[in-house]
Amino acid sequence: MTPQQSRLVAAVRSRFGARSVSTDPDAIAPWLVDWRGRYRGAAPAILSPGSTEEVAAIVALAAEYGVPLVPQGGNTSMVGGATPPADGRALILSTRRLNRxxxxxxxxxxxxxxxxxxxxxxxxxxxxxxxxxxxxxxxxxxxxxxxxxxxxxxxxxxxxxxxxxxxxxxxxxxxxxxxxxxxxxxxxxxxxxxxxxxxxxxxxxxxxxxxxxxxxxxxAVRARAVGWVGVDSPHAALELLRRAERASGAVESFEIVAGHSLGEVIRHIPDTRSPLAQAFAWHVLIEAVAAGEGADDPQRVLEDLLAGALADGVIGDAVLAASEAQAKAFWRIRHSLSEAERASGPAVQHDISVPVARMPDFMVDDAARVERRFPGTRTAAFGHLGDGNVHFHVRAPAGVDGPAWYAEEAGAITAYVNDLVVAAGGSISAEHGIGQMKVAELARLGPASRIAALRAIKAAIDPQALFNPGKLVPLAGEEAQP
Structure with a gap:
């Protein structure tokens, strides 16, 4: 612990009591590693204020002593956004006691x-x-x-x-x-x-x-209907989405799942099975809801939507959940995709968005480009087709040493995928943020005007660069952690 950190810790403990500070390495250890286990930081103390006034006092002291702070809540960041720097220069400021x-x-x-x-x-x-x-x-x-x-x-x-x-x-x-x-x-x-x-x-x-x-x-939702649909391609899924948008405002969720990703869920997640008897290259999970009085009946909305799409050859098959338990089983498949992907082997993961109309081509054509560029890999794209955001994973070739492959190939794969995303008019971060994982790629890909604006805003509001150092955008001389 540096002298400045020691003075800050002593001042916080003196003003707000022992509960506001922890320097126990065993208590701190779980909060030094990100959710994915990819980033490990160091921090000699966690500060735990119990009110906004205490946060303000701690921040003022940190500014006085020049001690960086890393805000942290549930530590569920997917991009290392709440993990402190590895050099131990920052303290964690936990917001978990602010729970009213x-x-x-x-x-x-x-x-x-x-x-x-x-x-x-x-x-x-x-x-x-x-x-x-x-x-x-x-x-x-x-x-x-x-x-x-x-x-x-x-x-x-x-x-x-x-x-x-x-x-x-x-x-x-x-x-x-x-x-x-x-x-x-x-x-x-x-x-x-x-x-x-x-x-x-x-x-x-x-x-x-x-x-x-x-x-x-x-x-609150008064009624809901959940359907599972088999389609031949993301293009067919997009056509179904457009029909849903024209038909009713009741459709709330529209998720796409590759057939081989569904297979990984069935393989690795106990008590799961395919909702459809026939195999399909792609699947859609769709949910419609009714809340206020006079809202469209969601069951009828989906029945009419899927019947018309089936008659026109847009979809291959579909089933509506017959009970709330079955609806939850459909959603369990979707929520288990990341867990199943992890269980199936190493992969380089991307959280990207492109314009909705462009997404089917990206999921098919650009995915094929990635597999050709990195022989033996296999892409898996799933997620929120309705808002143009999918989780785009590139799986390692069979039989490789996972950590070695990741160390050697992850950087090149990510750069290639991100270049394709930018070429499609998209974003390299749709919902997980930049954190430390993507900070170097954001700086590389720009655009320059955005990076300049981010840096200017950061410098103006946080001139000492004490808040969450190394995240979102690099400052002069700062590099992203590998």
Whole structure:
């Protein structure tokens, strides 16, 4: 621990008590490794404030002593965004004690939640007042509000409700000088210049530490219908999506799964099976819902949609879940894809987006280009076709030494995939953020105007570069971790 870190730790412990600081290596160790186990950092202490006022005081002290801070919630980042640097120069600032629901207002359709509130807790609170928070993902039991907002998280309901950015109505955050930005009022009209709330959403903790957010909630689902569809190609899946968009606003989720990825789920995840008797090259999971009175019956919406698509030869077969248990079984397949992919062997993983109309060509033609460029590999693309975002994995050739292959090939594969994404007018990060995993590629691919703007904003708001160093965009002389 450096002298500056020691002074900061002593000051925090003196002001806020022993609970606010941990220097026990065993207690710190689990928070030094990212969710995927790819990045390992070092930090001599974790600071755990219990209120926004304590966060502000700690940040002011850190600025005084020149100690970098890494904000961390549930530590579920997929890109190393909450992992401290390996050199130990930063301390972790945990938001997990900021776990209060300050307000639940069903009439206004909002919840004010502190940064450490877990997504599942948020779901339960909304459900208790006949509402729901329309963002869901596999890490719902550990991901926190602060992290979800800081990374502009997505999930399986973006098609209808948008990313976290669309669901955040206001933000409270501590800025690098220790001042508190209070934007929780959720004003529908506010023309006082730059939107600081939205600047902080997606900033990955590099501009401010989000301590609370005002979030949109919507009426609870009254009924839902879930279908599993077999198609010959992503192009057919896109045609089905367009029909769904024209037919009704009830369709909320539209997920695509390759046939061989479904096979990996059945192989590695117990008690799973294909919903269809016939094998298909591609599959679609589609969900329609009804909330308020007078809404279209989702079962009828999907029945009419799929019957017409079947008659016109757009799809090959389909089944609607006959019960809630069967609907959950369909969704279990989708949520198990990442786990099954990991179990099937090493892979280089990408979270990319391209324009929706371009996505089928990318999933077929560009995937084939990757496999030709790196013989023996196999691509697996799955996810949110409805919003142009898929998880694009490149699996290692059979029989290779996994760690050695990854060390030798991952950089070249990622650069090649990212070049294809940019050529298609897309983004190298759709919903996971940049973190440290993609910071060098973001700097390489630009565009230059975006990088210049990011650096200028960072320098203006955090001139000492103390907030989440090494993430989102490199500063002068900074390099991404390998």
């Amino acid at each position: 629901l300050r307000r639940v207002a069903q009439d206004d359709g909002l919840i004010v939640a502190e940064a450490g509130v877990i997504l599942q807790t948020l779901h339960d609170a909304a459900a208790a007042v006949g509402h729901r928070f329309p963002l869901d993902l596999g890490a719902r039991g550990s991901a926190t509000v602060g992290g979800l907002a800081s990374t502009n998280a997505g999930g399986v309901q973006v098609l209808r409700w948008g990313t976290m950015r669309a669901l955040v109505l206001g933000v409270e955050a501590v800025l690098p000088d220790g001042q508190v930005h209070d934007g929780l009022a959720a004003l529908k009209k506010d023309n006082r210049g730059y939107d600081l709330d939205q600047l902080l959403v997606g900033a990955e903790g590099t501009l401010g530490i989000i301590t609370a957010a005002t979030l949109r909630i919507v009426p």
